[in-house]
Amino acid sequence: MILALVLFIVGLLLSAFFSGTETGFYRMTRLRLVIDGLQGDRASKAMLWLANRPSLFIATALVGNNLANYVTSLAVVMGTQRLIPNGGTITDLLSPIVIAPVIFILGELLPKNLFYDAPNRLLRRFTPGLVLCTILFAPATLLLWALSQLLKMLSKTTPQELRLRLARREISQLVEEGHEAGILRPVQRTLAQEMLSVAAQPIATFAIAGSRNMRLTTDMSKSDALKLAQRHSRTLLPVEDVKQSRKLVGYIRTADLFINNEKGLPAALPMLELQADETYLSAMHKFSEAEDALGHVVDDDGNTVGFVTGRELRMALFKS
Template identity: 45%
Template sequence: MIVLSILLLLLGVFLSAFFSGTETGFYRVSRFRLVLSSLDGDRISRSLLWLINNPSLFVATTLIGNNVANYLTSLAMVLLTRSVSSSGVLEMVAPVLMSPLLFVYGELLPKNLFFQAPNRLLKLAGPLLLIFSALFAPAVAILWALSRVLEKSLGQSPDRVRLTLARKELGQLFEEGQEVGILQPSQRLLSQNFASVASTPVSQVCTPIGRANVLKETATLADARKLAVRKQLPDLPVVESRSTKVIGYVRTIDVLLRDVDDDAASKESIGDILPLTKIQGTELVAEALMQMQAGRQTLALVVNRSGKPIGLLSIDQLTDPLLQGKLGSLRR
């Protein structure tokens, strides 16, 4: 009985250390490295990547594993104390004496090890983790279904948490790139700034139609020059003469560089009106930036799902957030 109790105790401590360590490694591992290993044909990395992309299943597996470890440890302690002595005092004192040992070797040490070397240790622990995932699959499926029901009933989604974790992973990747000399400091800052704003909808950064400084299509060249200089606008939206419907825009540089003196400018028209690219308000900053760059457009019209204009989006509104901090001097 004593040998069995000791074996159960060691098994419980091992399982506690295993699941505590892999849980820390899960949140510390580099997804980028797993992707590269998967592309090289590593099946363990491919399976770990699948678990990382389905965090609720992994969390349920570690939760069940830790509960099994705690149950085995408690059972081993009870069996061991009863095998040594029938004293009730020993049954109360033994868990207290064993707590530091369990805390150090079952929690603290494995967490620190996986924290320091998550990629290497999680890859070594991968086969056993996959075995436990298969063994706990029925219970994991129940917990996963319960979590989905709670998400729908409470209206919460793990997407925001996943996005935050992805941003942290990107930040770590950029820092590693700078440390090994792949990225320059300015390139790392630009990449981090882009990652922080790329997933923002353009409806949150555009200028509402009612607040935009616009020109009537019947305005003169002199009116356009005055508005551009007074408001320091790179582009001037143009609306119909009898409504507020935006029909296009003119570039400030074209207005200022036209070879027309001030007297003649008061009689000249504003010139050719450039068409506006339409962008859905739900589109992300990264998508809008690529779309405007591809079309060489510096101003776009933001519309809602029904096609109604809701704002104006300039290229500066997309690029200025990328040039924060020490990169501010690069703004045009």
């Protein structure tokens, strides 16, 4: 009976340890780990090393949880057989049901809530145990790692994508904490959340289809150009050169049509070339350097997908 009690306590502690650290892993602030690591904190360095290898941590937590469940189940069976030797099938069925709430509260719910509220602080304290388990479970975790690599090849999901999701979640948590602390106003929080939601989207999502009826030609008059700009409500219009088989040669600002006193169209300005699969954040960075330019979105073959301006990208952050 003493052995059953010891196994039950060990299994319960293991379940609480791995359930809590798993929650803390997804709740921790990576930036704080980096800062503490730069200051020489070994626990933060070790945790950061695991954070950069999420598949290894997940495999370790999976093995640990299974071990905890096995030890706890074995302890319950041993204790039941010791207390009620001739209990039969009904006793074997009822004993796990009776003990399940205790395991759920102490081994799952309580540690998850604790690590949810203070992930960084608790992870730093339990990092040595986590590193030790990572070393002890290495044979099993290597097998799971090989399986995950096989599944990754089949699903074509890279670790970088997982890291980006974790990083995006961490930033969202920082924004929420800043709002709760009164550092960020509601509009600032909304703006940050919108940026996170659109940052990884391809620029082709925001481009306006480049139809022929919204392009200027080099032989067009000013009045016709202004009518075209008014019809499509565009301040920047692409220009085609009729002498070069209607090749796109740049863009013209509607304001320049009023300022320029020449009879013909003003000289076309160079457009900003953007790949269709380029991210929103990358395109915004290019627009910040090119100032008020017209973005020409093309596919891998160089064909026109559409056009977009920096203002249209900025306005996408205020849709909600």
